[in-house]
Amino acid sequence: MEWSDEGAGLERKFHRPETGLALTEGGRVEGYASVFGLADQGGDVVLPGAYAASLASLKAAGRGVKMLWQHDPGQPIGVWDHVAEDARGLYVRGRLLPEVARAREALALVGAGAVDGLSIGYRTKRAERDGKGRRLLAELELWEVSLVTFPMLPEARVQAKGAAPDALALLAAAFDEARRNLSGR
Helix, strand or coil, rough: EEEEECCCCCCCECCCCCCCCCEEEEEEEEEEEEEEECCCCCCEEEEECCHHHHHHHHHHCCCCEEECCCCCCEEEEEEEEEEEECCCCEEEEEEEEECCCHHHHHHHHHHCCCCEEEEEEEEEEEECCCCCCEEEEEEEEEEEEEEEECCCCCCCCCCCCCCHHHHHHHHHHHHHHHHHHHHCC
């Protein structure tokens, strides 16, 4: 059964990239914000091509996908320089802006592994249910991709790479130690 959800509000889909959210010098981040064909904890599966119309529309309007902190529209933390579908999913590459205080905090938290997920903010344009009750998302209007704490795909993992500035490296080490202490290790 196919349905359209033109009037629905903004939805969010959390994802922890199994290939890793790469964090490199200069506050650059990249990874897959969405992977096709995988059911998330809510039973949704994004189909190949689901973002194509939205990305084309944004490009034609001269706009881009926003980079937010934890889906908060009042906390942009950077810019996505590249957002595109490939055979695997929705790949994003961008940079955290060091002039923004929250972006500096995000850099430290991602570097320490305390924040390790990506999440998309979108509106469903076209979807259908399969025989297992899962929602197959065929067309999405993409609004934003956020760095988040809790992703929907638990089997995915994030890796941090590259050297952080000295102050951030110290902060990242402190977060690592606190996380180990809290987990009893």
